[in-house]
Structure formats: C-alpha cells, structure tokens
Amino acid sequence: MADRIECDVAIIGGGPAGQAAALALSGHGLSIVVIDEQPRPGGQILRQPPARFAVRGWLEERSYRPLKQLLGRFQALDDIHWLGSHSVIGLQRGSVMAMGPEGVTTVTARHILIAAGCHDLAVPLPGWTLPGVYAAGGIQAFIKGQQLLVGNRILVAGTHPLQLIIAAQIVAAGGSVAAVLFAQPRSAMVAALARHPLAALRRVPDLLATAAALRALARAGTPIHFGTSLEALIGTDRVSAAQTSAGTINCDAVGLCYGFVPQSALPRMAGAQMRPSGPAGGWACGHDDFMRTSVPGVSAAGETTGVAGAAAAAAGGALAGIGIALDLGLISLEAAEHAARTPRRDLAQHRAFAALLDAVADPRAYFPAPSADTIICRCEDVEQATIAAELPVCQSANAVKLATRCGMGACQGRNCEPSLLRMMAKAGNVPETGFTPRFPARPVSIADLLPPQ
Amino acid sequence: MERADVAIIGGGLVGCATAWRLARKGASVVLIEAGDINAGASGQNAGSLHFQIERRFLENGDALAEQGAQIVALSRHAVIDWRTIERELETDLHVAMHGGLMVAETAEQVALLEAKAARESREGLTVRTLDGDEARAMAPYLSSGILAANFSADEGHADPRAITPALAEAARGEGAQVRTGTHVRAITRENGRFVIRGNGLALSADQLLVAAGAWSADVCALINIHMPIYPVALLMNATERAPPIIPHLVQHVGRRLSLKQTHAGNLLIGGGWPSRLAQTLHGGFDLSAKAQMIPESLTGNLLAARDVVPGVTRLNLIRSWTGVTAITSDQLPIVGPVPRMPGLWVAAGGSAFTLGLTFARLMADAMTGDEADELSLLSPARFEHLNGFMG
Amino acid sequence: MSADRITQDVERGEPITIVIDGQQVACFAGETIATAMLAAGLDAFRTDQRGKPRGLLCNMGSCYECLVTDIATGRRIRACLAPAADGMEVSTRG
Structure with missing residues (x-):
C-alpha cells in the first residue's frame, strides 16, 4: 500500500x-x-x-x-x-x-x-460451466486484442444482434461459425424495430453494419436460425455440442450473447x-x-x-x-x-x-431453463435447486446469499446476481436492491494491502 | 386479535433458539422479524466460539476484568450446548471445537495471559499456557514472533449461516410461528398482556422477549423502557478458499484479532475493528444504512493477522463486510426479565453467538417457571435505576 | 480442440516459453497467459468442487474463472489479464 x-x-x-x-x-x-x-x-x-x-x-x-x-x-x-x-x-x-x-x-x-x-450477462444453462463456453464478448475480445480464435467451429447463440457482428468477425479472421442462433423469432425482432422507426432511421449506419455482417455470413454459408433456443451444452471435459430446440449442433466453442x-x-x-x-x-x-x-x-x-x-x-x-x-x-x-x-x-x-x-434484443422471454443441478453461482458452485429451496423464506438477495453462498465468491456476484434476481422475480419477489456491495471490488492479495515487512 | x-x-440466534425451546415445552410462540431470519449480527458475525476471557474485558483494568471473568461460568454451559446442538437439531452446522489459542507477542502480553489464566482457573475454566515453541508445535501456522499462548480445548467455531436458520426451522417444526418481513410499530400493555401491532400483525401475548440485537433499545422504547444497548459496527474479512491449515480459533490477548478457517476453506479475519455507522439527519445512528469501512481498521486487522499467521499474506482478500452488533454500558450482555415491567424479557448486548444457545435455554426455563440462576449476573435489574421514570 | 492464432497480417512479439502445471508452453511476448494456454489446447483454468474442469468465461477480468497461481510470487492472478513472461511458472491447481 x-x-x-x-x-x-x-x-x-x-x-x-x-x-x-x-x-x-x-x-x-x-x-x-x-x-x-x-x-x-x-x-x-x-x-x-x-x-x-x-x-x-x-x-x-x-x-x-x-x-x-x-x-x-x-x-x-x-x-x-x-x-x-x-x-x-x-x-x-x-x-x-x-x-x-x-x-x-x-x-x-x-x-x-x-x-x-x-460486461456480458452470464446466462446459466445446463452445461454452461464446460470449458469452451464463453461470453460472446470474450470471444470477440480474443480476436480484437489477442488475435486468437477460441475454436474451430464456434456456435454463437442468444438474443442480441451483436452476435451477428461477432460471428462476422470470426469469419473474417478465418474462423468457422457453426451457426448463429437467435432464440427469438425474426417476427419479434421486426416488430420491435417497427415500434421505433425514427430511432432506427437515425442510426442507419449501425443497422448497415449489421446488414454487412449478415451478407458476410451468407457468403461464408453460415447458418442463421431464428426462434431457435439453446437447451443444453454437451461435453465431458469441454463442450462438444449444443442441444437446441432445432436439434443437436456440433461445435468446439460456444459464445453466449443475451445482452450486457x-x-x-x-x-x-x-x-x-x-x-x-x-x-x-x-x-x-x-x-x-x-x-x-x-x-x-x-x-x-x-x-x-x-x-x-x-x-x-x-x-x-x-x-x-x-x-x-x-x-x-x-x-x-x-x-x-x-x-x-x-x-x-x-x-x-x-x-x-x-x-x-434493447427491444429487439430483449432476452427475458427467451432465457434457457437451468435444470435443478445447473450451477447458478459459478464461484461457489451453488445449484439452481439449492437457491430455489430458499426462495420461499428469503425476501432479499442478501438473505439468499447468506443461506446458500450464492454471490459469496471471487467474482463478487457479478455472474450470478442477475440470475438470482430473475429467479426471485419469477417467485413473485422483486427486490429493490441486489447484493450489498462489499470491499474489495476485485479480490486483492493481503500482502498488497499492507506495508512491506 | 391473535393470542400467544x-x-x-x-x-x-437468540430469538429463534428461544422460540424453539419454548415451543418444545408446549408454549405457543410467535416470533416477529422485521427483515429476514439471520440478517443481523447472528448471520454477519464470524462464528467464533470463544470461551477464554475476551481481550476487551482485559484492557480496561482489574475491576472490569473481574466482572468479565464471571461470564466464564456461562461458558461452561455454552460448551455443552454447542457440543450437543447438531445432534439435537439433526443438522450439520459445521461446529468445529478443536480448541482455541490466545496468543501473546510481547512480555507484557505474556503477563496478561498468565493473569488471565489464573482468573479463569478460579472460575472453573481450564486453559493451558504454552510457550512459543509449544504453541508452534501445536499450531505450525503461527509466527515465530509468538512468545506464548493460552490454549482452551473447547474453543472453535460454527457456521453463522447455518445455525439460526436451522433453529428457526426447528421452532416451526415445534409449532412456533415465524413472521418475517413484519415491522413492529406499536407495543401496548392491555390488561396485563402485551399487545403488539405491525404490518399484518395484531398479537396479544402473556410475555414478550426483545432479542433484536442493536435494535433492542429502539424496540424497548416502543414500550417506554430504557435499555442501555448501543450499536457497534465491526469489520470482518474473508479470504479466498485455502487448503485446510488452521483447525483452531486464534485470538490475541493484546491486539484485536480473531482468525479461523471455515469448513469451506475461507479464512475469516476479524477481532473488533470498527467501521463507521451511518448517521440520520437528526444526528443519531442510522442502522438501515450501510456502515462505512475505515481504511485504518482494514490495515490494522490484516497487520495483526500477518504478525500472528504470516501465511495469510499469500491469500486474496475477497470480501470485507461490516456487521452491526451491540454493546451495553457495562460490556456484559443484558439477559433476563425487566423488573419494572413483569412479563418483559430482554436478551441483547453482545457475546450472543457463543452464548446465545445458553441464553435461550436458560430463558426458556425461566419463562416457564423453572430456575435459571445462572442468568442473574446478566439481569436487566442492574439497570433498573434507568427505568425509575419509565414503564 | 485448440484455439488458433490468427496469423494473417499479424506480427507477434518474440517467441517465449512459460510453464503451466509443469508443462512447457510456447507462446509470444504480448500474449496473455489465457491466450498462451488456449493456443496450447489447455482450456481448464481450475477444477470446481465437483472435480470438473472450468474454462474462462468473460475474458475481461470480471468472471474470475481464470484465476491461476503465479508460482514465483504466490499471487493469484487472472490469466485473461496477466501477460505471459518468459520462464514464468503458473499453476491451475490452487
């Protein structure tokens, strides 16, 4: 110090x-x-x-x-x-x-x-803790900042249009995209666009960037599916396939893109x-x-x-x-x-x-369903069923944290807090706050906090 | 109106344990909690089971040390209560009573340890005094700077996240009602009974126990009684998980330090370092707002930890938090009936993790007509002069 | 599987070697430990309580799934942020 x-x-x-x-x-x-x-x-x-x-x-x-x-x-x-x-x-x-x-x-x-x-919203689903499963923004950052493609056959899935840009960047870097999956139907995205015509017009360049990405993906023969949701990620020591509402897709990396x-x-x-x-x-x-x-x-x-x-x-x-x-x-x-x-x-x-x-990318109706043993809090390995059992007796996110350890780990609840609050809301409880923020915002070595010996 | x-x-912890004990004796019990079960000091403390005389009793002269020593008599009960609670509740509460070391780093502190051990033996608590090498033989994680230590075989720790919810569950199982999210707005005396009103609550009860931690003085004020209980905000720190290295509770006789390793592997470091309570616009303390960490407390606490267990410096600190507990005007907890107001009981003022099960068991006995002389030391009667104009 | 370095139009720093769990891993100056590991096919950054391997998730320092130990200093560092340095030894085993 x-x-x-x-x-x-x-x-x-x-x-x-x-x-x-x-x-x-x-x-x-x-x-x-x-x-x-x-x-x-x-x-x-x-x-x-x-x-x-x-x-x-x-x-x-x-x-x-x-x-x-x-x-x-x-x-x-x-x-x-x-x-x-x-x-x-x-x-x-x-x-x-x-x-x-x-x-x-x-x-x-x-x-x-x-x-x-x-940061990318962390989205729990069965198999999401397997190596090879990334936040889509993480895959993009490897390309931008490290010039690295994380897999040979990358599946990108979620609800956010940014995944088109990321998929196009993978292709442009010489990589292969197994598919781009939008969980929502195309009609839902078009309807959302139609509700905001002025805003859409003002930002034609951004929409054109998406259009350019779509063209690049079409040239590469990358399948883009709408109304196709992720159900589970499969693999033993690393992800090897995704189970989707339209069947199984083989892949060696997955980028989850449900928003930020x-x-x-x-x-x-x-x-x-x-x-x-x-x-x-x-x-x-x-x-x-x-x-x-x-x-x-x-x-x-x-x-x-x-x-x-x-x-x-x-x-x-x-x-x-x-x-x-x-x-x-x-x-x-x-x-x-x-x-x-x-x-x-x-x-x-x-x-x-x-x-x-936000309206186009709205993930709320399209989140994958965790199963009872899906890990919600990755740091502390807290499963969905463990949290669900506490929801009837806990009114606050802090109470669930205390009862289950969800949010007690190194990431300070960044990964799990939105998932927990969604679970609480689904159980009829919309808390006004999430976890109480604690020092330190990032884990820090105790030696670094002390004067040298 | 409901009756109980x-x-x-x-x-x-105290409220839930008393509810369980009373319900088991056949009493009808309603437990009222403003927020969630275990949201206050019971869940926020670091889970020490400490039976040696606390440093805070030793640093303010002989008279207070003598008084503090008397609480050791209750510790003997607490040892038994903690050793049996997992069996009674049929739940794993991560109770680990592998002994506790209170260490000294200076000659003065060694003298303090020796005086403390003598006092404890007069009260019937056995501790062993070890020199530095003996202490390190027992606890190789200790620093070479440790000159001596007192060892108490029964000390240890338990999981503050587990015990109180388990007690609440047991209380429900015995028929007690547990009402969370229920704010008490008014307490009145009607025909010798207590009438308690709040959101969704209208309850008439023969007896009333206030076990609201730092909020207890405010709750007592609702019924026009003074209780000299003051909020205190204390800092605690958790490291990331580490392989098992520290089976004991580690405390310091001359510095503010408590250190232990939980069943999950995290080291918990505390020992009474203050945070700053938030204040209301009117100048009082605002217990609903987050207390502010004092950087010097963090450094002081971690320095004490480093000097006693040098290995901690290799670990990451993942969380510092503040728990709001309470102290009384003479440092001893206040536990028992209030003479000014028959039927009113209070249990608050600190030490309530280690001694809470014992407070609850003895109060439940006393409330149902059995003897509980052990509590007389802690009786609210010693503050009766404050209530000469109240009630 | 392994991650692939993009080579077209990219010049990297000089070749260096780091040691992951005792295994020599060739990489380039400027790469993060995470990049070096992934490019070498090492995608497990820790083992969870079920004994299952965990990969990194966010690659921006937030998820803490890529905490590894720098053997020389004993520090726990985020592999996605920490640059690889020649001869550096890293453990994924706590």
Whole structure:
C-alpha cells in the first residue's frame, strides 16, 4: 500500500467515456489520472492488441472509425497519467484504491469519474460451466486484442444482434461459425424495430453494419436460425455440442450473447443511487444532466450509467468532463451549458437507439431453463435447486446469499446476481436492491494491502 | 386479535433458539422479524466460539476484568450446548471445537495471559499456557514472533449461516410461528398482556422477549423502557478458499484479532475493528444504512493477522463486510426479565453467538417457571435505576 | 480442440516459453497467459468442487474463472489479464 497519487480528477475506465471526459478536461492544467484494467486504453470496444503486436488492418470496419479517432486524440494527450493494468478495488468520496502488478495504489482526487463499462450477462444453462463456453464478448475480445480464435467451429447463440457482428468477425479472421442462433423469432425482432422507426432511421449506419455482417455470413454459408433456443451444452471435459430446440449442433466453442449489464460494483460501493438497467438486468448508475451521481464529487458516464453503446458512452463522457470542469470552477455555468448542448443531444439520440436495440434484443422471454443441478453461482458452485429451496423464506438477495453462498465468491456476484434476481422475480419477489456491495471490488492479495515487512 | 403465550421480537440466534425451546415445552410462540431470519449480527458475525476471557474485558483494568471473568461460568454451559446442538437439531452446522489459542507477542502480553489464566482457573475454566515453541508445535501456522499462548480445548467455531436458520426451522417444526418481513410499530400493555401491532400483525401475548440485537433499545422504547444497548459496527474479512491449515480459533490477548478457517476453506479475519455507522439527519445512528469501512481498521486487522499467521499474506482478500452488533454500558450482555415491567424479557448486548444457545435455554426455563440462576449476573435489574421514570 | 492464432497480417512479439502445471508452453511476448494456454489446447483454468474442469468465461477480468497461481510470487492472478513472461511458472491447481 506504499504508492499514493494525488490528482485533481481520477477517471476509472479508459474506454470511450473515459477518453472523452479526459479530452474535455485536458488543457485546463489539471492533473488527471486514468485507471484501467487493460494495459492500453480503448475499452472493450477497442480492445487493443499488446504493444508487442503489429496488426495490419485492425478493426477496419466503418463503425469503428469515430472511436479510433477518439482513441487517437486521447493517446496524443500529454497531460494524462495513464495507470493501466490496474483494477479499482475500493472507492470512497475523494479516494480510489487501485491494484496493479506491483501492489495497491491509493489515488486521492478532488473529483472521480466512474466510466467502468459493462460486461456480458452470464446466462446459466445446463452445461454452461464446460470449458469452451464463453461470453460472446470474450470471444470477440480474443480476436480484437489477442488475435486468437477460441475454436474451430464456434456456435454463437442468444438474443442480441451483436452476435451477428461477432460471428462476422470470426469469419473474417478465418474462423468457422457453426451457426448463429437467435432464440427469438425474426417476427419479434421486426416488430420491435417497427415500434421505433425514427430511432432506427437515425442510426442507419449501425443497422448497415449489421446488414454487412449478415451478407458476410451468407457468403461464408453460415447458418442463421431464428426462434431457435439453446437447451443444453454437451461435453465431458469441454463442450462438444449444443442441444437446441432445432436439434443437436456440433461445435468446439460456444459464445453466449443475451445482452450486457453495467459494471455497477463501484458506484454501488460509493453509495450512489442506482436504478434497474435494461431488459438484460443489472443496475445502472443514476446521474443528473452533467452526469453527476448522487454522491458529491463522483460522476459516472458510459455503460455504467446504462448500456447504450460506445457512441453514447463518448457523449456521456464528454458531458461528464464538462460537468467536472464546471464543479472545479474552471468554466462558468453558461459556458458549461453551451458546451453541453451537443453531447446532450447526442446522448439522447444514442440512448433512443439503444432503447430500440434493447427491444429487439430483449432476452427475458427467451432465457434457457437451468435444470435443478445447473450451477447458478459459478464461484461457489451453488445449484439452481439449492437457491430455489430458499426462495420461499428469503425476501432479499442478501438473505439468499447468506443461506446458500450464492454471490459469496471471487467474482463478487457479478455472474450470478442477475440470475438470482430473475429467479426471485419469477417467485413473485422483486427486490429493490441486489447484493450489498462489499470491499474489495476485485479480490486483492493481503500482502498488497499492507506495508512491506 | 391473535393470542400467544410468548411473543419474540428478533429473528436472530437468540430469538429463534428461544422460540424453539419454548415451543418444545408446549408454549405457543410467535416470533416477529422485521427483515429476514439471520440478517443481523447472528448471520454477519464470524462464528467464533470463544470461551477464554475476551481481550476487551482485559484492557480496561482489574475491576472490569473481574466482572468479565464471571461470564466464564456461562461458558461452561455454552460448551455443552454447542457440543450437543447438531445432534439435537439433526443438522450439520459445521461446529468445529478443536480448541482455541490466545496468543501473546510481547512480555507484557505474556503477563496478561498468565493473569488471565489464573482468573479463569478460579472460575472453573481450564486453559493451558504454552510457550512459543509449544504453541508452534501445536499450531505450525503461527509466527515465530509468538512468545506464548493460552490454549482452551473447547474453543472453535460454527457456521453463522447455518445455525439460526436451522433453529428457526426447528421452532416451526415445534409449532412456533415465524413472521418475517413484519415491522413492529406499536407495543401496548392491555390488561396485563402485551399487545403488539405491525404490518399484518395484531398479537396479544402473556410475555414478550426483545432479542433484536442493536435494535433492542429502539424496540424497548416502543414500550417506554430504557435499555442501555448501543450499536457497534465491526469489520470482518474473508479470504479466498485455502487448503485446510488452521483447525483452531486464534485470538490475541493484546491486539484485536480473531482468525479461523471455515469448513469451506475461507479464512475469516476479524477481532473488533470498527467501521463507521451511518448517521440520520437528526444526528443519531442510522442502522438501515450501510456502515462505512475505515481504511485504518482494514490495515490494522490484516497487520495483526500477518504478525500472528504470516501465511495469510499469500491469500486474496475477497470480501470485507461490516456487521452491526451491540454493546451495553457495562460490556456484559443484558439477559433476563425487566423488573419494572413483569412479563418483559430482554436478551441483547453482545457475546450472543457463543452464548446465545445458553441464553435461550436458560430463558426458556425461566419463562416457564423453572430456575435459571445462572442468568442473574446478566439481569436487566442492574439497570433498573434507568427505568425509575419509565414503564 | 485448440484455439488458433490468427496469423494473417499479424506480427507477434518474440517467441517465449512459460510453464503451466509443469508443462512447457510456447507462446509470444504480448500474449496473455489465457491466450498462451488456449493456443496450447489447455482450456481448464481450475477444477470446481465437483472435480470438473472450468474454462474462462468473460475474458475481461470480471468472471474470475481464470484465476491461476503465479508460482514465483504466490499471487493469484487472472490469466485473461496477466501477460505471459518468459520462464514464468503458473499453476491451475490452487
């Protein structure tokens, strides 16, 4: 716990939101620390290959262009202290504890921005703990950041249209996709689109990216099935096939793609007001029109405030940066309001599109059914039946946790909390909160928390 | 209106155990819990079964040490209660009584250990005093900095997640009613009975037991009685699972430390390090809000753990949490009938994991007319002066 | 099965070797331990309480399914985040 850094602004997350906030704050003479778990900035959307790699034509699809420009401008900043390969484990007003390869650094800051992104919703079904079963975003990150295909015959399944993009990236990288399965029928997706025609029109490029992915998959002969749901994943020591509503599909890797939930541990730990996130579940951090949370000195932007995509994250990050400049007395309210107009408009538009995407991708009617012995809490090996037995007597997620160990493990409930809350809701109990957030947000070596001996 | 022989407020270990004991004796019992069973200190504590005199009794001079020593008489009952409870409930509660070590690192602390052992032997508790090498022979995980230790063969730990739900289940099995999610809004005296009202609740009972932990003073206030019970927020820490290395309960005579390894393999590290309670707008403590961790408490606790069991530094900390327990104005728990108000019983004020089964058994005896002299040390009567204008 | 490195248009860091549960694994500087393991066909990062192998799930540091032990430091590290270093020894056995 030797290291201490004092700064004006600590930004947690080097994705589009954190980058845009840093750019908005740069040039004011502030000391700014940007903390990220990855060694290089970019976030999950631009998960960069290591500096030791040279990749020609990396993420050349058109939709990545504005994000790569933003990243380029961020990387060109010379007044940013980049604290990569650091995981934030604790957050209180004015102070952030970050764990890195050499130990824990405490960053004290006048203002903190949480731009921690989101993660794939973990979806339990029989066989999902077999090696070879991934969150679809994890497969994509291996391609983007490590130039690795996790299998020779990858099945992608879920409800989220992003799986088309991921499947197309697998094919473009020379891989083979066994099939793309949408659990919902095509008619349900079309109907959802038809309910939001304006939002859809405004984001034609995003829809075109999906169309391009569809064409690429058609050229590769990749089957795309709608109304086909996963029932179980099969294998002994690793996944070898999937049992679906349309029969068995052989595969050596599976990507589950049912949606995304905000990284909510840090705002919850700070005590910020949260609200239920989109249909996939999870908790989004509430904020005002300058992205301030309910905790003084703590702002939030990007997917932490609700999963709405990288463009919304960039707009929210810029807005948060303007708000922080205002709060630190660097600009007038008038100037802040003026500067905020564009990012506010962008944020609203991108969120409208995200609402459309949420409707198209809504997984709630299509989750696979766990069986009695399906593990819900992967860290503590808690089975569905064990949790189900407690539902009649437990009113809160904490009570189920205490009774069953569900959520007590190393991931701090990130994997299992949405599943548990769905089970509780199905049993007629919709709790207002999930697990009480605990320090540390990520497990940390005890040696790292202590002064050297 | 519903009627019962006994109403119990508080679904923690003491409330559930008393409900079970009373129901087994044929009493009609309604247990009322505002949240979930086991949601307070009973489920949040680290599960120590400690029978040696606690460090907190030793650090405030001879008079308090002498008083603290008397509670050892109850510990003898608690040893038996814990050794028999799994058989009685026919449930695995992960009770592990493989002995406990209270260690010393300095010459002063060694002297404190010796004085403590002498006091304990006067109260009928046998502990062995070991030098550092003897302690390490018994417990190879101990640091070379340990100069001496007291060993009590009966100490250990049990699973706080398991015991109270099992007791609630047993109480239900004996016919007691357990009402969770039920907030008590008002308590009145009508024709010598207690009338308790809350959401979905209108109950008339001959006797009332308040066993609501840190909330007990507030519940007593509902019936116009003062009870000097104060909330305390304590930090506890859990590591990731590790192979079995520590069979004992480990405590420290001069520093705040308790350390044990659960049946699942996690090390639990606590020992009385404070967190900061949240406050209400009016300046009181807000027990409904999360207490804030104090970084110095975390460091202090982990340092004590490292100095006693150096191997802990290799493990990951996966969770720090705060449990809200209670202390009384003289540190001893308050357990028994309130003289000012016949029929009213209180059981709160700490030590209620180790001694809770015993409190419950003795109170159930006393409430049904049997003798329970062992509780006199803890009687609320010692605070009767506070209630001279109450009731 | 094994995962495949994408080779077209990609230059990696210099070849290095790490040791997983005593087994030599060839990989490249810049790769994570997870990439090195998967490319070598090692997809079990731990064993669960049922004795079943577990793979990694999220590849972004959140799921904690890929915790392995760095033998030199005794640290438990996430294989999906930790870079492979030449000669590094890693255990998946706790």
